[in-house]
Amino acid sequence: MTAAQSTLEQLERNHRAFAWPKARxxxxxxxxxxxxAVSWRLAQIDLARLATGLPKLGHWIARAWxxxxxxxxxxxxxxxxxxxxxxxxxxxxVLLAIPVSLLASRxxxxxxxxxxxxxxxxNALRGIDSFVFALLFVASVGLGPFAGVLGIALHTWGSxxxxxxxxxxxxxxxxxxxxxxxxxxRATAIGFALVxxxxxxxxxxxxxxFEFNVRASTVLGVVGAGGIGQELKNSMDLLDFPRLxxxxxxxxxxxxxxxxxxxxxxxxxV
Amino acid sequence: xxxxQAGVTAVPIALPQGIAASRDKAAASVAAPLEVVGITKSLxxxxxxxxxxFAARKREFVAVLGPSGxxxxxxxxxxxxLLAPDRGVVRVSGTPMTDWHWKSRRHVAVVFQxxxxxxxxxxxxxxxxxxxxxxxxxxxxxxxxxxADRLLALECLxxxxxxxxxxxxxxxxxxxxxxxxxxxxxxAQQPDVIVADEPVASLxxxxxxxxxxxxxxxRDEGVAVVCSLHQVHFARQFADRIVxxxxxxxxxxxxxxxxxxxxxxxxxxxxSPA
Numbered sequence: 001m002t003a004a005q006s007t008l009e010q011l012e013r014n015h016r017a018f019a020w021p022k023a024r025x026x027x028x029x030x031x032x033x034x035x036x037a038v039s040w041r042l043a044q045i046d047l048a049r050l051a052t053g054l055p056k057l058g059h060w061i062a063r064a065w066x067x068x069x070x071x072x073x074x075x076x077x078x079x080x081x082x083x084x085x086x087x088x089x090x091x092x093x094v095l096l097a098i099p100v101s102l103l104a105s106r107x108x109x110x111x112x113x114x115x116x117x118x119x120x121x122x123n124a125l126r127g128i129d130s131f132v133f134a135l136l137f138v139a140s141v142g143l144g145p146f147a148g149v150l151g152i153a154l155h156t157w158g159s160x161x162x163x164x165x166x167x168x169x170x171x172x173x174x175x176x177x178x179x180x181x182x183x184x185x186r187a188t189a190i191g192f193a194l195v196x197x198x199x200x201x202x203x204x205x206x207x208x209x210f211e212f213n214v215r216a217s218t219v220l221g222v223v224g225a226g227g228i229g230q231e232l233k234n235s236m237d238l239l240d241f242p243r244l245x246x247x248x249x250x251x252x253x254x255x256x257x258x259x260x261x262x263x264x265x266x267x268x269x270v
Numbered sequence: 271x272x273x274x275q276a277g278v279t280a281v282p283i284a285l286p287q288g289i290a291a292s293r294d295k296a297a298a299s300v301a302a303p304l305e306v307v308g309i310t311k312s313l314x315x316x317x318x319x320x321x322x323x324f325a326a327r328k329r330e331f332v333a334v335l336g337p338s339g340x341x342x343x344x345x346x347x348x349x350x351x352l353l354a355p356d357r358g359v360v361r362v363s364g365t366p367m368t369d370w371h372w373k374s375r376r377h378v379a380v381v382f383q384x385x386x387x388x389x390x391x392x393x394x395x396x397x398x399x400x401x402x403x404x405x406x407x408x409x410x411x412x413x414x415x416x417x418a419d420r421l422l423a424l425e426c427l428x429x430x431x432x433x434x435x436x437x438x439x440x441x442x443x444x445x446x447x448x449x450x451x452x453x454x455x456x457x458a459q460q461p462d463v464i465v466a467d468e469p470v471a472s473l474x475x476x477x478x479x480x481x482x483x484x485x486x487x488x489r490d491e492g493v494a495v496v497c498s499l500h501q502v503h504f505a506r507q508f509a510d511r512i513v514x515x516x517x518x519x520x521x522x523x524x525x526x527x528x529x530x531x532x533x534x535x536x537x538x539x540x541x542s543p544a
Contacts, residue, residue, distance in 0.1 A: 174384055175388040177352075177386065178380065178382060178386035178387070178399070178455075179402060180375070181350060181378075181380040182375070182376055182379070182399055182400050182402050182403050182455070182459050183374065183376030183402060183403020183459070184399070184402035184403060184410055185372065185373075185407055187407060187411075189402075189410075192388065192399055192410045192413070193388045193399070196388050196389075196391050197388065197389070197390060200390075
């Protein structure tokens, strides 16, 4: 028997024998199927209800035409409020995120002991949605867009700082070390070598969060935190579909336009 | 093996003004710019360097040769202060590196295989990084340097033949040009010694030869140059002295002209590179 033949027979024996990796694979398949079965029950998926509900939705859409544009100035003002909330909240968050992201980057943090506490803190901010923060702030600082701004800022702070830190951790540290080797301090080397390298990515990330927050803050009004969401909820509660149609159309136009503008900005500056 | 001999080789010579401006340092006139004395270093339980000693004198281009795994990179990290040796000492112009403040790193300029320029800023700003060990920290953040520093940086760029590219973004330069900017950055540090870790390994042969020629000319201005290389013929052509490193030990240390095929075989074994 040649060496190749005996190796082949050995492989075939292994294939027939019970092996942990194979058993683990099957267990994983069973677990995944069980997970979806349980999720289906918990989510109360009911296709019959969808079948009866869909025509109702179609009926509403039919009633929404022609849209009611009488209150267009108010709707535009509320939309502008939403955009302003997102702009202020995101800017505040990014300014807070930059210093914290330096502490949350394993490769350049001056205080390695603070790495995990800072990461946990950011995860906590990221884990609580701006909607939930807005609920808390409506209760503490009162109704209106300011509560929304604070909610957006806190959630975006955690999310943006995490992304910034990930960018820093994957950045090429060659130039940073070269600048350190000239006798520059750590802080100077960060400013001189690392900032130019990560600035475009930071800017792009900040724009992404601005776009995201414009979309997210349309619903903040539902909990009383200002913006177009309040009008949206009022129209829905009154079943005023022509007005609802106008509001959704304005949101779509504004969101699309902002996406275009920030995409153009990103191409220009990155 | 040549033991470092402080005081024997150094003849005080007035440095030319400009790039290698004379420094007020009494020690610089007597001690060799770089002395490596009996360095031993283990990493992860493996002995990488064992009792390595050599010196680079003023106006001397020392090439360090050796097969991969000989410990060149570890040796260079010790020489630039990135690693502390277990035993032995690295002295720069007589001062042991262990006594250093972080600003002292400016006395040893490093040229990297991958250039390590800041890609998104211009060549001039990259050269000005060489002044960061001298100026106040805020100047680094604001990238605002004094007139004397800017003039010096431009002279350094002129020295490497890239004055016309001063305002060009570093990542738009070719590999050879980037390495020249990196050398200009090293010059702007006004160092005692330039340590170049395989500076031509990423370049084609003729560009690499140009870089080595530049480093050789620079040593005429009063700095020592220590350069690791993979190409024996480059070392013979450009270096003054060749230090051979094998299995963490110095196995040869001789004038470049004396590095014959026998020395080469001793260093690399029988199937040595051309």
